[in-house]
């Protein structure tokens with residue numbers, strides 16, 4: 001992907017919800033490099049998070065700490081900022097947390113997302129990229145990939161909340177947005193995203209990295225589950241590309257507004273494969289303890305087809321599996337031991353764009 005293609009964002013007002021989270025931070029930083037005027041909406045960074053602080057984002061973007069469940073305040077912000085485009089990433093993003101906090105998960109992921117749709121409708125914000133998840137599909141046990149028009153559903157509450165967020169989008173789209181030709185909205189579903197700086201609890205790569213750094217025991221659940229792993233720059237580049245196509249009105253109105261940004265099938269590997277590769281890149285011996293958690297219901301196999309984004313957006317995955325893990329581990333090592341997280345982030349974006 002060439003950086004020139006994303007010059008559309010220069011001087012545009014871009015709102016990113018979830019700007020203090022893992023993917024939101026990478027997106028804001030990339031938009032900052034593109035000279036966009038970025039406004040972030042999110043909760044304060046979590047206690048253990050490092051990315052937002054290490055990238056000095058509070059000095060580079062206008063950050064507003066706001067709960068998206070507060071419709072009145074959200075509306076005030078959107079009305080005042082009048083962005084050219086919104087990327088909606090704010091969410092309760094972890095499956096295990098949805099067992100601990102089901103109502104909080106539903107509230108933010110469904111009602112909070114509905115609030116975003118409502119404020120873009122009221123204020124006639126022209127462009128919206130609405131991020132849900134690969135877990136929004138009803139997992140019927142198939143051994144093949146899920147396509148954009150497959151049935152939605154979810155056994156665990158996180159997956160169900162993302163399927164609901166998709167349904168709410170669809171009804172807003174059909175009830176209001178399609179009637180207003182000035183508006184251009186899309187939903188996106190990416191895979192299991194990894195990359196530098198994620199410190200979220202109960203995510204596999206951050207768990208391995210923390211146990212390597214702190215020399216604490218490494219405990220793994222569901223070692224044989226297969227997931228569509230991808231570097232964070234892959235879906236982020238897809239969101240930016242899609243946003244650009246929406247803003248430039250390059251997509252035919254007959255194209256459905258849902259987009260998968262998954263890796264190629266070869267990147268769909270088991271959890272244990274990823275764990276071993278991370279340990280090998282880190283370069284130290286580590287014992288892996290496997291504990292089965294029977295309470296957590298998660299699909300064993302999950303893959304999403306990326307044919308539509310390849311064809312219609314000319315987007316395709318850039319990094320192979322080994323590069324994905326290598327760049328991820330390199331980021332953490334550079335951050336922890338060389339204290340150059342920002343330089344590493346910029347260099348990794350530049351490297352990605354040269355590929």
Ligand SMILES: NC(=O)c1ccc[n+]([C@@H]2O[C@H](COP(=O)([O-])OP(=O)(O)OC[C@H]3O[C@@H](n4cnc5c(N)ncnc54)[C@H](O)[C@@H]3O)[C@@H](O)[C@H]2O)c1
Pocket residue numbers: 017018019020021022023024041042043044045066067068069088089090091092093094108112131132133134190191192193194200
């Ligand atoms: N990380 C992945 O592997 C992955 C995979 C598929 C989809 N997703 C989706 O992508 C999006 C971003 O994921 P992430 O990994 O960056 O998540 P994250 O947990 O690192 O960040 C979540 C962000 O949302 C914000 N947020 C949460 N509740 C909020 C609220 N009530 N009001 C305002 N802001 C709120 C947080 O402050 C944070 O900025 C989420 O929608 C997630 O479900 C993530």
